[in-house]
Amino acid sequence: MNFHSHQNQLVATAVGASVATACLISAYSAYSRRERRKQLTEEISRSLSTHKSSLDVNSYTSNTSTPPTTYQSDEFSGKYDEELIREQLARNYAFFGDDGMDKVRRGKVVVVGCGGVGSWAAVMLVRSGISRIRLVDFDYVTLSSLNRHATATLTDVGTPKVRCIERILKKISRWVEVDARVDIWRKEEGGDLLEGADWVIDAIDNITTKVDLLKYCHDHKIKSTRIQISDISSTIYDPLARSVRRRLRSQGVSSGIPVVYSTEVPGDVKLLPLPEEEFQKGAVKELGVFDDFRVRILPVLGPLPSIFGLYVATYILCELAGKPILNPLPIKNRKKLYERLLRDLLHREMKLTGETINKLPIDEDDVSLIFEDVHRGRSVIPPHNVPSRPVLVRWDIVKPLTVDNCVVMEFGEAEKHYKESGSREDPLKRPEDIWSCEVKHVVNRRAEELRREREWVM
Template sequence: MSSKILTCSVLSALATAFLLDWYHKKFEVTTPPTKNTPRKPRKYDDSLIREQLSRNYSFLGEEGLGKIRNTFVVVVGCGGVGSNCIISLIRSGISHIRIVDFDQVSLSSLNRHAVAQLEDVGTPKVECLKKHILRIAPWVTVETHNELFDINNAQPLLMDGNPDYIVDCIDNIDTKVDLLSFCCERNLKVVSSMGAACKSDPTRINVGDISCTEEDSLARSVRRRLKKRGVLKKIPVVFSSEKPAPGKASLLPLPDEEYEKGKVGELSALQNFRVRILPVLGTMPAMFGLALATYILCDIADYPMEPIVGKSRTKVDGIIQSLAGQQSRLGNTEQRIPIPNNDIIYIVEEIFRGKSPISNYSTRLTLSQWDPAKKLSLQNIVVMTKEEQKLHEQRVLKGGEKLESVYPPEVIQLVEKRFAEEKFYSQFR
């Protein structure tokens, strides 16, 4: 009896395997499409699509998701940022997408690529993405262009078929500027990713106009070059306001032996592309890509969205008045505080992380002069609560007590650490 059951089980398994193999051969593309030819979407019952997108329908509504499903998006750059953006867009309902990238999947890119696996190493990034897209959403029309974007092919890549949205995920500054200026000059809707390399703080990722970016050297360089070309339009970008600091990642130099060999430029993937290595924490490009996709989806669906740009949420006026009042009580007749408003925000939120170094409290904050023997400056102003400011003024600034007798060593060390950080940052200001 048991042998009959075993035989039946084996036959059943073989039949299932045969049926699955027949299904894949019948429905999968057996020959790859020619270069740059969009893969025709498989016929797919709309009720199944709606079920797969049911949570998005619940969130964005029938009209909102209807707009998304009818949107044609072009994404240029399919690395860590671009791949995560692309996969999020097609998972969320985008049904027509054109992806552009000249590069191949490398072993080192597996730490940040959205879908690439070991078996994809050495294959074009666009083909890798298409393969995975059609496994997730087989109804999507996918156009792949395994070529380098430049100003000479911008017209067909960005305008053929009248795309609704252009997404810039390029990491080469010259090519990025070419794409953005091309879009702005022709009123094409575009959103851009700035630099995710050397960044690690997820709380500093922002979405805003390129003119409002902070601590992003790529954004600053792009902005300047666009202005030189006369491009003054607003461009929404994703950027990180995280500052460089001692111990954090930075641009890696090439080994001396490579320079000694000569022809260093041959080490880059293409002429004029970067040779030195930008360290990347794999999670950051993914978050940049997800931020891009979320912004695009909400914009297309007309979903209410009011991005808070940068760290300008501190109530500056009250803090300035409090510091000015302290200086007046100390006998300083100068009415104006020699610290710009932007630097007040910088002191509170960047240097002292929005907390008092004395109590670690983050409410009822103000500023106080720290050492009475030194002039008021960015390296002699400390964030405190209002109560701490009053006590500090009584005991240290007016009473003449030494800082070491008023505060424990750990507070003194933390304040000195913050001042040392500001001194380091000042070289970039």
Template sequence: MSKIRGSFVVIIGLGGVGSWATTMLVRSGVSKVRLVDFDQVTLSSLNRHATAQLKDVGKSKVDGVKQYLSSVAPWCQIEAQNELWNEGVDGDRLLSGSPDYVIDAIDHIPTKVALLKRCKQLNLNVLSCAGAGAKQDPSRVQIADMSNTFEDPLARTIRRKLRSDGVGIPVVYSTEKPGDVKLLPLPEEEFAKGKVQELSAFDDFRVRLLPVLGPLPAMFGLAASTHILLSLAGKEDYAPLPVKNRPKLYEKVFRDFHKKEGKPTVYGSNEPICIDVNQVGYILDEIYNAKSALPPHNTLSRPALVRWDTSKPLSITNLAAMEYKDAQHHYGSLLSQCEGSGLLVWGQEAQDYFTRKSKEVEKDLKALE
């Protein structure tokens, strides 16, 4: 408890997730917190916010949370910063004071990625929170290293942008398979007014609402605060659950791929196998989302990777995911036709899909240069 009471935590983003994380950190004894958010309480957020009341609509989120928690724990030093975190001097100021932990509960992806990278550069402990919107299964909420998440679309996007920088960043996320919940349409009267872009808080920030089941953001925030409390207290017997055998799966897919590409009867037998296990995971989960490159793009039960075009060199941009039995057919058919693209076996629709995915890989590679 003395370690927890002597700690300092910065929470960036005071919506449904961040407000709950803050509330439980303060209630659990953390004696100093810095709250950072530029936004105000909205009517639509009352189903999930930890402290906001109807009378708080229109009020600064950080001021509202500070006022509430000051009545709960008047001894806690609560610093409220009603501003947007951004890169540069101002952003570093909001991370100053040697915090023991930083919580990233930001909705805006570019800002989220920039914050995580900066925390890594400053050697600050940071925990990220992925998307709680459109989720409905509380049993799927878990904590893992950012590099090992799966299923969660927001976590996947962040992981792809961070790549190696994501290693060592714990994240609260959901392994629930994405459903058909979409952004709510913008009311026609807003289009009639014109200048829809002015509804956005800032450039490239979405203006439409994503439906949110109230308890789920709270669960994300409670998971985040629990992880931080146990980490601050130095609980050596605490460790998040391991990821669902993904490393073992990647190794198996890699072995199968190596056997196929390494045989003398298969194209590329004189080339080095320049694909490693990490790249197998990247292609399988980041690019193809554990689904087949072949229509109708079903979730893979026994995944495999193939060289899509056997007339071209083996490279990370020339890989496609599909079922193991389809991979066998892929190589067998192309061998019987000497060499060529998967277009010859699977048709134009599959070829177009592969081309789009290959361009995604190229875009990621350019971002890392």
């Protein structure tokens, strides 16, 4: 490249200016986040100082003869007596036996995300004999954390979540080794925080980071788990599990990750759609988590995260002790159904096109996506019953067969659909003329959901 050329000099100047601008923007964003965190901490401190406890040392007057209690240090050095350890864990030894408890005590667990789920999992793991545990979370305790966090108290507000968990764990178990990291897990340097782990607990509430962590654990053969327990491929009804499953599938991971999830169908109490007042408060994206800061919060019923955390702890303890819970109640387990649906669709496509087709443009994973996630195992035709003989159908025969142009019907409905649609070369009726505009709106809405999902995942 000729750097004496005027044009090349202009290009180099433009590139340099762009790099400098990007650096300034990044630095300003980091500064802004630090300032917002500082303001939040100051607001919390002011709030606490306004509502001091009657037991605060400053509330004692000169007439008070009894000074406030001074607590002993939680620090412990030296070897803890083995007899005392076995006495403390006596019920666990009775449950798992000596060999099982030896495995539990030698196990190392990393908890990524130390909020309402991760904190309870950490506490119960240590109470049950885990001797080495690493806690990873960038977040700080706020007043709103107190309705669900396992260890946080008012005095912990404004402190890192991992530190308040660490303090309690050392009060519970004198021999436990706690490695508390005020940090955020990133896939670029993820191996450092997961080094030596037998199990990793994913208790993150950011889906992008959650998927990156699970993909990393899957690729590096690290066991990870996230009030049902099953493989990620067998989850159903749970919206978070569905989103994670789709994104993992797009990255080549379709199974092999045990998951704690809920099969409860959403009732009247929902996080979505958001009420209008949430939009009036500002940008709704602030309800999510930034790299190292949370601006706004979503509602959560305090006991629920603890249930998930305790379930995770139980599963890992049984695995470490060599007495695993045998994948209880696999909800879907429909591999043969997917194979049949795909085979039937292949025959229908050959009949429709009049050509021999060796392979369809969709596979079994796509069949699972269409049947379970998009159409929830129900016919697209009102009243959307669960079909006794489900069939996958190309919705618009004029358009190519794709994931968003494929719907679920009952066998009889499919026969009617193909008969009245005609052929690609000589179509008789549009699908909305066969069924109704209402059905067309349902299909279009679900196709749009799929497109948004793809854009989000990719």
